[in-house]
Amino acid sequence: MKPVAITQHTLTTALGAGRAATLAALRAERSGLAPKQFLDAGLQGWIGEVDDVDAVVLPERLREFDCRNNRLAWLALEQDGFIDAVAKARTRCGAERVGVFLGTSTSGLLQTELAYRQRRPDGSLPEGFRYAPTQNTYSVAAFVSEALALAGPSFVVSTACSSSAKVFGNAARMMTAGLIDAAVVGGVDSLCLTTLYGFNSLELLSSDICRPWDAGRRGLSIGEGASFALLERASDAPQGWLLGIGESNDGHHMSTPHPEGAGAIAAMHAALASAGLEPGEIDYINLHGTATPSNDAAEDRAVAAVFGTGTPCSSTKGATGHTLGAAGGVEAMISLLALEHGLMPGGLNVQTLDPELRLNYLRANREARLGTILSNSFGFGGTNASLVLGAAA
């Protein structure tokens, strides 16, 4: 594919709001995970909660969208001059030529979960409950389109944990097809009871902090996050480049990856082909690395099959938690920070590296000039997406 310029990007996770806070946490090898409960959920575990989401107040004109997911989206939009950068692109291209493609898994579902606790005697939902701008899967893209006054094509991609990686492909294809000149991509997922109790029911939630690539890993720690990138056809001063994307399906099982990572291998090959790069030309791999026993084992085999075992790699989910539908976007933005600052983030929380896993897994930060990064995102339903990102210059 023709490289697409990334002219602004931002992310907000448990590591902090915006790029500077994220970079500082990565440099300090600090995790944003904490042993606490979300609301009154009686589950033992660590979560990656973003500070002060509850305190976010949406502008009056956007008040109908009020819910945790859109508050988190707004908190993230306000960082790093993102709103101004989009305004300039809107002036350059016209509002109708800027698309909005965002990933989410559960959208504003928490709003509905809480409303079900307040049903009236006749079973109806409490006064003031609004479905479309909160619970509906599209709500975050409707909110962001409205907030940024954009009028191009827009939709949400909801393919579980690959959602906000796949949106980069939607935007790039729409540019190639001539439908748009720029796009806001990324994703938002916020903590809710469905995911906490759901992953717990599948015995995929760790009661300990998540430990990707550790011999004793017991599952994931759920986090929340939001990330946004502005993509444009060209730029004199990009912050990075989208060089390639590969997408595939496992066609194997709803909640367990293919044991040999067959779909993941196909996605990585497709991403490299789309970028016109050989495996040896990738400097660092940001792994999906959820810390479930089966994900890390399958991903280790898949990456080794494509790259061999030499390429430095790590999972940053030990720092952010698994932000589910937001993870692909969050890790794309972490990869852009890594490219910009020559920092390969070490994978946190490893006590004993799993001897069964063969990749060159970084347990501590490593500084080096980086030109290209591949970022993996895999999800329930067997969806796989791999992005190839390139340094600005």
Add this chain to the structure above:
Amino acid sequence: MSLAPMFIQGIGLLGPGLPSWPDSQATLCGSTPHQFVPSVLPAPPRLPPAERRRAGAVIRLAMAVAEEAIAHAGTDPQTLATVFSSSGGEGSNCHSLCETLASPNPLISPTRFTNSVHNAASGYWHIAVGSRCASTSLCAYDGSFGAGLIEAATLMHTNAEPLLLVAYDLPYPEPLNTVRPLPDNLGVALVLTPTPNERSIAELRVEALPTRLAAAVDGCGDASLDALRTGMPAGAALPLLQGLARGLARPHELVIDYLPHLKLGVRLAAVGA
């Protein structure tokens, strides 16, 4: 610059009073008035027994129309990329989870959780047909069919590979039905190819039209069908299906709904016309 044409090779349809594509022809042509008869969702025969047991209504609806389109097209589903689009997945599953989560110390079913992801239908489909082709699952609220169609047209333009588009919506039980009233199940599937072949039914072109420049959205010319068109997100496809059912002696141009600020212009023509 316009999007490359697509060629429709197979059609699937299931909704109230629309039991299948062939059995809906008279209604879509206007020779028989539409009758709202609630749809019946068949069990998906292609799924392995374990997955079939776990398959809820969303899987049954999406797979029924996908199967019909594949059979109509006479194509190998393993070779097709897929675009699934829905406003909300399985309403009854969502209701059940929210009810359980409102109780003290909730224990939710792992199957219910797995089936709650928006891409559940796509996941089961790719397992059923053993396909590793790329798949996406989209939502644009009432514009979900439009989102699926413009993504399909974009994929066709850039990749020039055959694909399966499936749009499907299911109702919520109360209390969510009051805040998101959807009258029944409705699913539409199209097998689309980049080049015409002997099985092609029509040429399909899609363009994005800012609402300020677009003509009014086309209706169905039948009050009952129009209620489905405006009351179900996948119903936005009905005028397109009517055009196909009525035949394409002349090219047929229509405007279908997508977003408040953006419509889709659709042009149907006989193959080779």
